Amino acid sequence: MNGIVHPGRGDRLWRGIIIGTPYVWLLLFFLAPFAIVLKISFADPIVAQPPFTPFFDWSASAGQRILATLDNYRFLLEDNLYLVSYLNSIKIALVSTALCLLLGFPMAYAIARTPQPWRNLLLLLVILPFWTSFLLRIYALMVMMGQHGLVNDLLLSLGVIDQPLAMLYTNGAVYLGIVYSYLPFMILPLYASLEKLDHDVHEAAADLGAKPTQVFFDITLPMAVPGIIAGSLLVFIPALGEYVIPALLGGLDTLMIGHTLYDEFFVNRDWPLACAVAILLLLILILPIVLFQHFQQEADA
Amino acid sequence: MNRPSTFLYSVLCFGFAVLYIPVFVLMAYSFNDSRLPTVWGGFSTRWYSALLENEQILQAALLSLEIALVSATFATILGTMAGLALSRVGRFRGRSVLTGMIAAPLVMPDVITGLSLLLLFVSLQELLGWPGNRGANTITLAHITFSMAYVAVIVQARLANMDQSLEEAAMDLGGRPFAVTRDITLPLIAPAMASGWLLAFTLSLDDLVIASFTSGAGASTLPMVIFSKVKLGVTPEINALTTLVIAAVTIGVLISGWFMLRQLRAQPAPP
Incomplete structure (x- = not known):
């Protein structure tokens, strides 16, 4: 006996189970589905169950033949509806990310500089909405902004307006809905980087004669950059593919790509086109997702 | 200050x-x-x-709870395995692929996850005649898949911040990997697994889009019923439901907050 444990068969089996089980699960239920989406995006729609042409044609006399068409992609680029949906989604996601940052930064900064135990209480207030149903919170906004909602009621009785404002079913409602839903995702990473700020550095800078704005732009802001990047991507990425918010709060002209994809699939039942929409959306998302992962790894290192 | x-x-x-x-x-x-x-x-x-008399809402709530309980449990098991695989078993081939497959579901839009999983189920049905009728079974599989990634991230974060010396000592003393994981690692990461389970449970209860894609004609989860009612405008029953949900969540958060505070006080103050 030399005291060194050699890996036995049982150990290798254990290792295999630990790695293999989640691996196989994700290959089957995460990666394989994307291959299928990609495959169907090259198919033609037909009236059948399932409603698309097969990729491999086994019946052809010459053996196996691949039936692929780029028609769906050509259609996406030709029909204005899709282009407008993509561009509109990017615009709405960008603007709401900026609004979240504008509101979230002072909030995170105030929380980071509040002494304990109040700081933990404020953080809890940021996290709490995250645990309550997203759908029900959007519904609460609908009730607030409706024609007979509290906001209109208040403004009418104060005499500010004499006709109810059309707030619900507008682009503005969608912006508000995204900010309302994703604000916690912006505040938390901002808080994490602002919390690390050493107040002695602030005081030293102030003692040396730096003006408050100078301290903010030269010290606070650069320190917060990782939080700004992480928070912005955490809002931008889900906002881009959002379905529920435009479906409930948006109007007929609020075209967002998640909503368009959903309708293409469930209303028009054009599965191949819906797949092509999904593949293009993924291509748009790849850059921000890769950026996000890059910054996360940098933060971990 | x-x-x-x-x-x-x-x-x-x-x-x-x-x-x-x-x-x-x-x-x-x-x-x-x-x-x-x-x-x-x-x-x-x-x-x-x-x-309380609305049969449709009650049934949907029961179905949603069932799906959430089962999917959170399986997601915790699979997610914990993935977390261990990424931070405790050393190098292996295809590790970066696993890292990517864990990270991607976190940022994938629901419409894409839902669409791709439905197409998988349709293809499997054609090839193998499984999973048969889509409903609670397919929604559960879908929920396990996207929420296991969240569990894996939480477990991995806990493992990364944890001192490895206890596990190394047990290994040096001749402990087999399985026994070390069971007796040392799992008890240490149990709180992270519990948070992961809770998160998976909440995500499952809350999901509308993925469930709408992967469900069949018969099964409607609570968010699906809420969505169909709310689309038509104000529904007083949903106001009542919201109040009940908020009350339940607040009580849950207060209880877990109390436990966390007690744990913090039991620990000696950091130097």
């Missing part, structure tokens, strides 16, 4: 007002006898009785 300025506190209050006022107003409406939100018809609990 300089306190935040009045400006910062005003923005903070404004932000919290935006986050909380709509929900509080809705909770007040849930006790309004009138169907119209602008008319106060007096205090009443009639919408709560209506909710």
Whole structure:
């Protein structure tokens, strides 16, 4: 006996189970589905169950033949509806990310500089909405902004307006809905980087004669950059593919790509086109997702 | 230490007002006898009785709870395995692929996850004649898949911050990997697994889009029923439901907060 444990068969089996089980699960239920989406995006729609042409044609006399068409992609680029949906989604996601940052930064900064135990209480207030149903919170906004909602009621009785404002079913409602839903995702990473700020550095800078704005732009802001990047991507990425918010709060002209994809699939039942929409959306998302992962790894290192 | 300025506190209050006022107003409406939100018809609990008599909502709630319980449990098992695989078993081939497959579901839009999983189920049905009727079974599989990634991230974060010396000591003393994982690692990461389970449970209860794609004709989860009702405008029963959900979540958060505080006090203060 030399005291060194050699890996036995049982150990290798254990290792295999630990790695293999989640691996196989994700290959089957995460990666394989994307291959299928990609495959169907090259198919033609037909009236059948399932409603698309097969990729491999086994019946052809010459053996196996691949039936692929780029028609769906050509259609996406030709029909204005899709282009407008993509561009509109990017615009709405960008603007709401900026609004979240504008509101979230002072909030995170105030929380980071509040002494304990109040700081933990404020953080809890940021996290709490995250645990309550997203759908029900959007519904609460609908009730607030409706024609007979509290906001209109208040403004009418104060005499500010004499006709109810059309707030619900507008682009503005969608912006508000995204900010309302994703604000916690912006505040938390901002808080994490602002919390690390050493107040002695602030005081030293102030003692040396730096003006408050100078301290903010030269010290606070650069320190917060990782939080700004992480928070912005955490809002931008889900906002881009959002379905529920435009479906409930948006109007007929609020075209967002998640909503368009959903309708293409469930209303028009054009599965191949819906797949092509999904593949293009993924291509748009790849850059921000890769950026996000890059910054996360940098933060971990 | 300089306190935040009045400006910062005003923005903070404004932000919290935006986050909380709509929900509080809705909770007040849930006790309004009138169907119209602008008319106060007096205090009443009639919408709560209506909710409890609404067979469709109750059945959907039961189905959602069932799916959430099963999927959170499986997601915790699979997610913990993935977390261990990424931080405790050393190098292996295809590790980066696993890292990517864990990270991607976190940022994948629901419409894409839902669409791709439905197409997988349709293809499997054609090839193998499985999974048969889509419903609770396919929704559960879908929920396990996207929530296991969240569990894996939580477990991995805990493992990364954990001192490995206990596990190494057990290995040096001749402990087999399986026994070390069972007796040392798992008890240490149990709190992370519990948070992961809770998160998976909440995500499953809350999901509308993925469930709509992967469900068949028969099965409707609670979010699906809520969505179909809410699309038509104000529904007083849903106001009552919202109040109940918020109450349950608040109680849950308060209890877990109390436990966490007790744990913090039991530990010696850091130097």
